[in-house]
Every structure is written in structure tokens, then in C-alpha cells.
Amino acid sequence: MSKRQNPQDFLKHIIGKPVMVKLNSGVDYRGILACLDGYMNIALEQTEEYVNGQLKNKYGDAFIRGNNVFYISTQKRRL
């Protein structure tokens, strides 16, 4: 893996990996990052929705509008 990465390298690198996407509302979504675009529109698979840290819903596929995204982070796989 390269020593230095810019953000788009990072984004390409995490496709197919488990990520957490936090929305401005505070709700977060954890799932496998399927794809994303420059607007930060994000498609997740095997998605879990957490509200106040509690699992509320599970979705197969989910599409999140970019203007609601606060941040995206990689996630350790839960055992």
C-alpha cells in the first residue's frame, strides 16, 4: 500500500470495505461501500441503521444523498 494517499485514493481504496457513514442528523449507517460520486452520494450494501447507537433497521441496498453526509469512516469488522 502506498505511503501517501490523497482523499480520492482513500475513497477508491475503501470501496468494497465496511464503512460507517454519519449523517448531519446524527444517524449513522454501517455497511459495505458499493460506490460513491463527487457529490458524496453513497451506495451501501448490507446496511445497518443506527440511531443513538442503537440498531434500528437493516437494509439490503441503501442510497444516501451526499448533502446529508457528515463524514465517512472505515470500520473494523465486527466479530
Add this chain to the structure above:
Amino acid sequence: MVIESELISSLPPPTENVKIHQPQTLAFVNHEDLGKGTLYIGESHLSWVHESGQPVLSFNYMDICIHAISRDSSSFPHPCLYMMLDNSSRTENLGPENAHNIDRGALDGVVIRGPGGNDEEMDVGDAVNGEDDDDNDGPDQGDGGTPGTMEVRLVPEDPAILESMFQAMSECQTLHQDPNQPVYDGYPGGADPVDTNK
């Protein structure tokens, strides 16, 4: 019944560039069963029309902050297309001062933390900007209850078409970007999706 919300537009169902036209679709708003009707997923907007002709629920894509396929029967008994509507992030709904703040928030807020070496060691907990543990923060969003947000579930008669409903909505979503939203600068290809087939 009458549902009043600024999230519901008064537009008639779309007549042009309709990607999905699905009769016999049940609609639920915040878990309330509205009955059976016809779903229209158009490039301009999305509508559901009760089989009696009323009510007509129309939604703008810019207000749909997430849509998803839900097959989790523990939270809802039917496989459905789930939508969360929330217009609070739309800059055009805010005054100039707030719009400015939101712009800054969006620029500063969409923080991509690049791995400092080995990203497998990254944890959710050390993500960004003092936003520490993800538990127990953020506003309380009870089940379909937060003002300014709305949950809509659409249940087609044949759950096998959920995938194509989801795809159609995803395509239409990307046609409706907030003009005031900053595009991630320096992104290869601008707003084009990252190629997943590298």
C-alpha cells in the same frame, strides 16, 4: 385522510420520463397505512396516487435523504422501498446566513480521514474532528417522529421488483443535485462515480 407536510409537494404525478409505473403498491407514511395506489418514479419527481385518485403524494428527490430496500421483517412486516425525507440540509430552504453556515459546515463537515498508514487500524471511534464515540450523540430521532422528517415505505405487490425500483430511484437522485452543494474538489471526473471495476 389528509397529510400535511412541507415535504409533500403539490405536483401531479409525472407524465414524462417515468421509469417505474407500479399499480397495486401499498404506501405507509410514518407507519400509517394509506392503502393501495400507483407509484410513479419519474425523472422529475416521485408520486404515489391512491387508487381512488386521492390523496396524491409527490416528493422531490432533493428531500429524500436516503432510500433503501428493506427486507428486515423485524422492523416492518413487508419487504419495501424505504425513504427517509428530510429537507433540513437543503441550502435553498435556509436564509442567507444559515445557508452560509451550512455551506461551511458541508465543506468542513464532509471530512475524509485518510489512513495514516494502515487503515485497517482505523476505528470508528477515532474518526474525525472531535466527533468521538458515535453512540449517544446526535439529535434524538424516534420512530418516524422528528419534525421536518418523514418516513415513507412503499410495498409493491411483487417484492421482486424492489431492485428495479431502487435502481430507478438511485438514477433519478443523481439527476437532482443541490446547486449550492459543493462538489468534492479535485475529484477525478468531477461528479462522476468512482469506477468500481478497477
